[in-house]
Amino acid sequence: MSLDIYKEIILDHYKHPRNFGHLPREGTVAQVNNPLCGDDITMELEITNNKVVDIRFHGQGCAIAIASASLLTEFAKNQKLTTLTTMNKDSMLELLSVELSPNRLKCALVSLEALQKAIKTHGLHT
Amino acid sequence: MSLATELRKDFPILSNYPDMVYFDSTATSLKPRVVIDAISHYYTHLGANIHRGIYDLSEAATEAFEETRAVVADFINANVNEVLFTRGTTESINLLIHTIGEQLVQEGDEVATTLMEHHANFVPWQQLALRKKAAFKVVTVDENADLDMSSLKAPLQKKTKLFACTYVSNVSGIVNPIADIIKTVRAINPHTIIVIDAAQAVPHISIDVAAIDCDFLAFSAHKMCGPTGVGVLYGKKSHLQTMQPFMFGGDMIAQVAIEQSTFQEPPYRFEAGTPHISGIIAFKESIKYLNNITYKAIKKHEEMLMQVLISELRKQCGASLKIIGQHSVNPRVALAAMYAEGSHPHDLADILNADHICVRAGHHCAMPLHKHFNIPASTRASLYFYNTEDEVQRFAAAFSKALRMFI
Ligand SMILES: Cc1ncc(COP(=O)(O)O)c(C=O)c1O
Numbered sequence A: 001m002s003l004d005i006y007k008e009i010i011l012d013h014y015k016h017p018r019n020f021g022h023l024p025r026e027g028t029v030a031q032v033n034n035p036l037c038g039d040d041i042t043m044e045l046e047i048t049n050n051k052v053v054d055i056r057f058h059g060q061g062c063a064i065a066i067a068s069a070s071l072l073t074e075f076a077k078n079q080k081l082t083t084l085t086t087m088n089k090d091s092m093l094e095l096l097s098v099e100l101s102p103n104r105l106k107c108a109l110v111s112l113e114a115l116q117k118a119i120k121t122h123g124l125h126t
Numbered sequence B: 001m002s003l004a005t006e007l008r009k010d011f012p013i014l015s016n017y018p019d020m021v022y023f024d025s026t027a028t029s030l031k032p033r034v035v036i037d038a039i040s041h042y043y044t045h046l047g048a049n050i051h052r053g054i055y056d057l058s059e060a061a062t063e064a065f066e067e068t069r070a071v072v073a074d075f076i077n078a079n080v081n082e083v084l085f086t087r088g089t090t091e092s093i094n095l096l097i098h099t100i101g102e103q104l105v106q107e108g109d110e111v112a113t114t115l116m117e118h119h120a121n122f123v124p125w126q127q128l129a130l131r132k133k134a135a136f137k138v139v140t141v142d143e144n145a146d147l148d149m150s151s152l153k154a155p156l157q158k159k160t161k162l163f164a165c166t167y168v169s170n171v172s173g174i175v176n177p178i179a180d181i182i183k184t185v186r187a188i189n190p191h192t193i194i195v196i197d198a199a200q201a202v203p204h205i206s207i208d209v210a211a212i213d214c215d216f217l218a219f220s221a222h223k224m225c226g227p228t229g230v231g232v233l234y235g236k237k238s239h240l241q242t243m244q245p246f247m248f249g250g251d252m253i254a255q256v257a258i259e260q261s262t263f264q265e266p267p268y269r270f271e272a273g274t275p276h277i278s279g280i281i282a283f284k285e286s287i288k289y290l291n292n293i294t295y296k297a298i299k300k301h302e303e304m305l306m307q308v309l310i311s312e313l314r315k316q317c318g319a320s321l322k323i324i325g326q327h328s329v330n331p332r333v334a335l336a337a338m339y340a341e342g343s344h345p346h347d348l349a350d351i352l353n354a355d356h357i358c359v360r361a362g363h364h365c366a367m368p369l370h371k372h373f374n375i376p377a378s379t380r381a382s383l384y385f386y387n388t389e390d391e392v393q394r395f396a397a398a399f400s401k402a403l404r405m406f407i
Helices: A008-015 A063-076 A081-085 A089-096 A102-125 B003-010 B012-016 B033-046 B056-076 B089-098 B100-104 B123-132 B149-153 B178-188 B237-242 B277-293 B295-317 B345-354 B367-372 B389-406
Strands: A028-034 A039-048 A051-060 B083-086 B110-114 B135-139 B160-166 B193-197 B216-220 B231-235 B253-256 B261-263 B335-339 B360-362 B378-382
Touching: A008 A063, A008 B389, A028 A102, A039 A063, A039 A102, A051 A063, A051 A081, A063 A089, A063 A102, A063 B345, A081 A102, A089 A102, A102 B345, B003 B277, B003 B295, B033 B056, B033 B277, B056 B083, B056 B231, B056 B277, B083 B089, B089 B100, B089 B123, B089 B193, B089 B216, B089 B231, B100 B123, B100 B160, B110 B123, B123 B135, B149 B178, B160 B178, B178 B193, B231 B237, B277 B295, B295 B335, B295 B389, B345 B360, B345 B378, B345 B389, B378 B389
Parallel strands: B110 B135, B110 B160, B160 B193, B193 B216
Antiparallel strands: A028 A039, A039 A051, B083 B231, B216 B231, B253 B261, B335 B378, B360 B378
C-alpha cells in the first residue's frame, strides 16, 4: 500500500526540511538529479578529520526525495566518512522506515548519491 | 444513459479491472474487443506474409493489409498512395528528417517548430538543424499557453525550409487553429514544408489533410483505440515522389542488380521489411469503431466530462491548483495537466494509485513547455469517451484529498 509511505515523519521532513540551505562557509559540494522525476538535490559538506562536521542541502523534488535528503543530513552529521560511503539503499530505507517501489526508490537515493559524490570529490583533494 | 456506459462493455480491460479509473488515454488509449480480435484473427486465420506470396493466404493477408491503407486514406481525406505505414508518430517524423529533411535543408537554412511540441516533434528537427548547420527556430507560446501567432511571423522567413507544428498539445490539450497557422506560413513562404503532428488530434477530432493543406501529417494508431507499433505518415504525392528512401531492404525494391537498385513507387518505397501486419490489419477496426461512435458524440461526451472535472477541481482544490492552458482562447480536448505549489506530481500520482486511479506525473515529454512556465512537472489526467462522470467525481475527490496532505 503506497499510502503508507506518506507517514507523518516523511510529510514533516518534506514540509520542514532540516539542514536546508547553504553552509556558512564554503564546503564540498555535489549535485545529483533524477531526470525522470525532476528531483534535484545538492549536498554541501564541511569535512574535518574525515568526519562530516556540518552539512546542508538544497534543491527540489518530491516528498520522498526531500524527506530522504533531510533525514540523511540529520544522520550524517558527526559521522565518519567511511560510515557514509558504505551506506546503500537498505540504509536509506531504514532511515525512512518505509518500503518503496522501484520507481520511488530512485527518489530516495538521489540525496545519498549526492552525499557520496561530495565525499568522493573531497577524497580526491586530500 | 451516457455514451460511456454502453461503450465500456467493448473494452475487456475495463471488466478485468472494474475498480480502475484509467485517466491516461493521452499516453495510450485502451483497446476495444474488435481490435484485439482482429489482431488474433490474423494469426489464427491469415498467418502469411504480405506482398510476396502467390498462394491464397498471402493474397488474403495482403488484401486485408491494403484495405487499412484505403480506410486510413478515407479517414484523413487523402489519396491511398499518400498513406505510409510506420511504427508510430515518432518514426513518421524521424522518417522525414532522413528523407525530405536531408534533401532539402542546407547550411544557413532554417528549420522551425514550436515550444508546445512533444519531444518527438522537437528533437528530430533540432538534431537535423544541428547536423546541417541550419538555424533552429522555435515559435513561442503566450501566457495562456496558446501559440503566439505574432511570434509565428518573426522566425518564419523565406529561408525557412521546414515548419513542424502539433495539432493538439499533449500537455495543455489546446487545439491549435491549424488551418489558420498553415495559411499564415504559406503566406510568408509558399515553399516551406509544413509537418503536422496529429498524434493527439486523431483520438478526438476528425482530420482532413486536404482542407488544412499540410504537406505531411503524422499519427499513431495506439492513441485512437488501435494497436501499438502502428503509425501513419501522410505525405503529398508530389513530395513523396521526389523523396529518396532511407531504409533499404525487402518490399521496397523494384529491381536489384549488383551495380544498382531501383525502388518501388511511393508509398511502398518507404516501407522496407516486413511490417506489423496484424496491427495494421486491426487498425482499420479502430477507425471504423470511432467513426461508428462519431467524433461528434465523442466531443459532446468529453465536453461534459471536462465541465464536471474543472468545476469539481475548482470547488474542491481551490485557486492554488493551476491547470496548464486553462485560460486558452482555443478549444481543448479532454485532458488537464495540473500543478500546485508545495505538492509534487509524483507524490500525488502515487497516492492516487493506491485508489486505483491511473494518471501521469512528470513533464510528459514536453520539457521545453514545462521549463517555459517554470514548472518542473505536472499531474495529467487525460480522459476519453469510455470515461464516466462517476470516475471524474472519484478522481476529483481523491486528488483534492491527496493535495491536502501537502498544502
Ligand atoms: C503530441 C505527440 N506527438 C508525438 C507523440 C509520440 O507518439 P509515439 O510514441 O506513438 O510515437 C506523442 C505521444 O505521447 C504525442 O502526444
